[in-house]
Amino acid sequence: MAGGSGSAGGAGTGGRAVPRLDGLFLRRFLRLLAVLFPGWPSASALMFLTLLGVALLEQLVIYQVGVIPSQYYEVLGNKDFSGFKTLTAVAVTLIIVNSTLKSFDQFICNMMYVNWRKSLTEYLHSCYFQGQVYYSLHVLREDIDNPDQRISQDVERFCRQLSSMASKLVISPFTLAYYTHQCFHSTGWLGPVSIFGYFVIGTIANKLLMSPIVSKLVQQEKLEGDFRFKHMQIRVNAEPAAFYRAGRVEHMRTDRRLQSLLQTQRELIGKELWLYIGINTFDYLGSILSYVVIAIPIFSGVYSDLSPTELSALVSKNAFVSIYLIGCFSQLIDLSSTVTDVAGYTHRIGELQETLLSLGRKKNGNYSEAKTSWDLDGHFGEDPAPRDTAFLLDQVTLSVPSSGKLLIKDLSLRISQGNSVMIVGNTGTGKTSLLRVLGGLWESTRGSIKMLTCFGPRGVVFLPQRPFFTDGSLREQVIYPLKEIYPVSAFSPGSADDERIVRFLELAGLTDLLARAGGLDEQVDWNWYDILSPGEMQRLSFARLFYLQPKYAVLDEATSALTEEVEHELYRLCLQLGMTLISVGHRPSLEKFHSWILKLHGEGRWELTRCEKMKRLPAGEGH
Ligand SMILES: Nc1ncnc2c1ncn2[C@@H]1O[C@H](COP(=O)(O)OP(=O)(O)OP(=O)(O)O)[C@@H](O)[C@H]1O
Numbered sequence: 064m065a066g067g068s069g070s071a072g073g074a075g076t077g078g079r080a081v082p083r084l085d086g087l088f089l090r091r092f093l094r095l096l097a098v099l100f101p102g103w104p105s106a107s108a109l110m111f112l113t114l115l116g117v118a119l120l121e122q123l124v125i126y127q128v129g130v131i132p133s134q135y136y137e138v139l140g141n142k143d144f145s146g147f148k149t150l151t152a153v154a155v156t157l158i159i160v161n162s163t164l165k166s167f168d169q170f171i172c173n174m175m176y177v178n179w180r181k182s183l184t185e186y187l188h189s190c191y192f193q194g195q196v197y198y199s200l201h202v203l204r205e206d207i208d209n210p211d212q213r214i215s216q217d218v219e220r221f222c223r224q225l226s227s228m229a230s231k232l233v234i235s236p237f238t239l240a241y242y243t244h245q246c247f248h249s250t251g252w253l254g255p256v257s258i259f260g261y262f263v264i265g266t267i268a269n270k271l272l273m274s275p276i277v278s279k280l281v282q283q284e285k286l287e288g289d290f291r292f293k294h295m296q297i298r299v300n301a302e303p304a305a306f307y308r309a310g311r312v313e314h315m316r317t318d319r320r321l322q323s324l325l326q327t328q329r330e331l332i333g334k335e336l337w338l339y340i341g342i343n344t345f346d347y348l349g350s351i352l353s354y355v356v357i358a359i360p361i362f363s364g365v366y367s368d369l370s371p372t373e374l375s376a377l378v379s380k381n382a383f384v385s386i387y388l389i390g391c392f393s394q395l396i397d398l399s400s401t402v403t404d405v406a407g408y409t410h411r412i413g414e415l416q417e418t419l420l421s422l423g424r425k426k427n428g429n430y431s432e433a434k435t436s437w438d439l440d441g442h443f444g445e446d447p448a449p450r451d452t453a454f455l456l457d458q459v460t461l462s463v464p465s466s467g468k469l470l471i472k473d474l475s476l477r478i479s480q481g482n483s484v485m486i487v488g489n490t491g492t493g494k495t496s497l498l499r500v501l502g503g504l505w506e507s508t509r510g511s512i513k514m515l516t517c518f519g520p521r522g523v524v525f526l527p528q529r530p531f532f533t534d535g536s537l538r539e540q541v542i543y544p545l546k547e548i549y550p551v552s553a554f555s556p557g558s559a560d561d562e563r564i565v566r567f568l569e570l571a572g573l574t575d576l577l578a579r580a581g582g583l584d585e586q587v588d589w590n591w592y593d594i595l596s597p598g599e600m601q602r603l604s605f606a607r608l609f610y611l612q613p614k615y616a617v618l619d620e621a622t623s624a625l626t627e628e629v630e631h632e633l634y635r636l637c638l639q640l641g642m643t644l645i646s647v648g649h650r651p652s653l654e655k656f657h658s659w660i661l662k663l664h665g666e667g668r669w670e671l672t673r674c675e676k677m678k679r680l681p682a683g684e685g686h
Pocket residue numbers: 202203463465466470488489490491492493494495496497
């Protein structure tokens with residue numbers, strides 16, 4: 064497993080551009096926005112409009128609440144009791160409306176967060192699970208660290224931070240326009256121009272302070288993922304680790320990853336200090352800027368004909384609108400730390416999105432779209448492919464993708480029905496790699512490979528070296544990866560699905576498993592890897608194979624944990640069920656189940672021989 068296992072100290076950018084607040088950020092952000100707002104009328108767009116309406120109403124009410132104190136001065140000064148009662152009733156109503164609107168504002172932002180998270184995660188899932196993209200991403204691409212963390216945690220934080228900014232951002236164009244107009248009205252061009260100038264300077268200074276934070280944040284997220292991955296490694300491998308008494312060494316290694324993460328967090332906090340100094344300075348300087356704005360015409364003699372009282376009234380009026388306008392800008396500048404978070408997550412999610420899309424576009428020429436996936440619902444149409452041949456290899460040369468190490472050179476082979484092939488050879492000579500090419504996971508460096516049948520029950524089923532189980536009931540393990548009950552009538556008319564499953568479990572020697580699992584459909588809360596022995600896992604994989612009854616079964620050392628007798632029995636059943644086998648194995652006792660032996664010698668050399676020991680078996684069942 065490559066995901067998350069990258070070096071703990073690296074920046075995680077793997078030769079890529081350092082993440083900054085630049086054009087690349089903008090492009091990635093706009094691409095993510097297109098996922099969050101897929102069109103009109105989408106739920107997100109409607110929520111955003113509602114938020115805009117609520118925020119506008121809120122502004123109106125806030126303004127009304129703001130003038131209440133001055134009205135109290137008036138009614139109390141005049142000892143106007145009925146005016147006081149009316150004003151108090153109005154004030155209470157306005158405050159209730161204001162608090163309701165504020166709560167609604169928060170509520171809509173939270174709902175938007177959930178909705179955005181749903182859209183973005185589902186979108187990434189659709190790219191991640193398309194074809195074999197998840198395999199290529201984890202095994203063949205090493206430049207993307209912790210894809211799992213990007214999809215789960217980074218998306219969550221991105222959406223949360225973005226939604227926390229939403230209500231301030233949505234209203235700011237309106238408040239800015241309104242108070243700029245007001246400011247221009249009372250101070251002329253000098254007020255708005257100096258405030259805008261001040262904001263531009265503040266933004267440039269902030270941007271300089273924000274960029275290093277963005278790259279640090281991206282690095283911190285990578286280390287966070289590495290740390291979590293280390294814990295997951297222990298969780299998944301608790302038993303072998305315990306046999307090795309690996310507690311001390313794993314403790315040290317896990318602590319090392321933690322230290323590396325904490326060191327980066329300290330550096331991040333150090334960089335953020337400068338940003339906070341910038342933000343706070345901007346806020347407090349802004350509060351005196353309005354007086355600086357009014358001081359310029361006063362000292363240049365524009366108001367020299369005004370009396371001191373008239374001048375004070377003018378100062379107070381101008382200060383009010385300028386402070387409001389500066390307040391609007393300060394609110395935007397205050398969002399800087401949230402913006403850096405959003406930018407960091409944007410880079411991480413954007414990188415993942417780009418990689419997923421490029422992997423999704425890269426189609427394996429040997430496999431048409433229809434053949435790259437299973438018909439999971441069990442609906443089987445007509446298969447136009449010739450039925451007697453599964454794979455046609457012509458002058459195929461195969462190398463390890465990352466290192467280029469030559470494994471097989473100029474191999475021509477036809478794998479057709481009734482002609483089982485056994486692949487043998489020393490460790491690391493490329494036996495599994497050849498299956499990877501047959502399965503469409505790797506591409507050959509030269510030559511052509513044609514798969515003339517499909518994946519699934521009517522075509523090819525692979526049993527990988529490491530058995531794979533999903534979460535769920537025993538039935539779900541047996542029928543995997545079919546989702547629904549397999550259409551019995553296709554192969555065994557008349558017999559019920561349950562009976563077939565039980566029979567195949569018995570044939571695989573797993574009768575007791577039915578009782579342990581409490582029946583076929585009991586939703587067990589255990590991890591199948593924890594409760595099954597390696598041998599039982601291989602037996603269960605065979606029960607699955609018997610159930611699916613494909614025409615071709617590709618078995619990669621699928622019986623390595625079983626005795627020779629059990630192996631013999633399982634292979635015999637496969638042939639009896641009409642399967643043609645393509646197996647990788649080491650035991651010579653397996654040869655009798657195959658017509659051909661392909662021996663790999665490494666460094667490209669191979670040898671194909673006819674096997675004379677092929678066992679004569681009774682006619683296949685079900686075909
Ligand atoms: N994802 C990978 N990245 C880099 N190298 C790989 C990868 N997978 C396999 N290899 C290398 O390719 C070579 C062939 O591997 P392969 O798994 O095909 O061996 P094998 O013949 O099946 O061996 P074994 O009998 O041990 O199962 C080995 O040297 C292995 O280290």
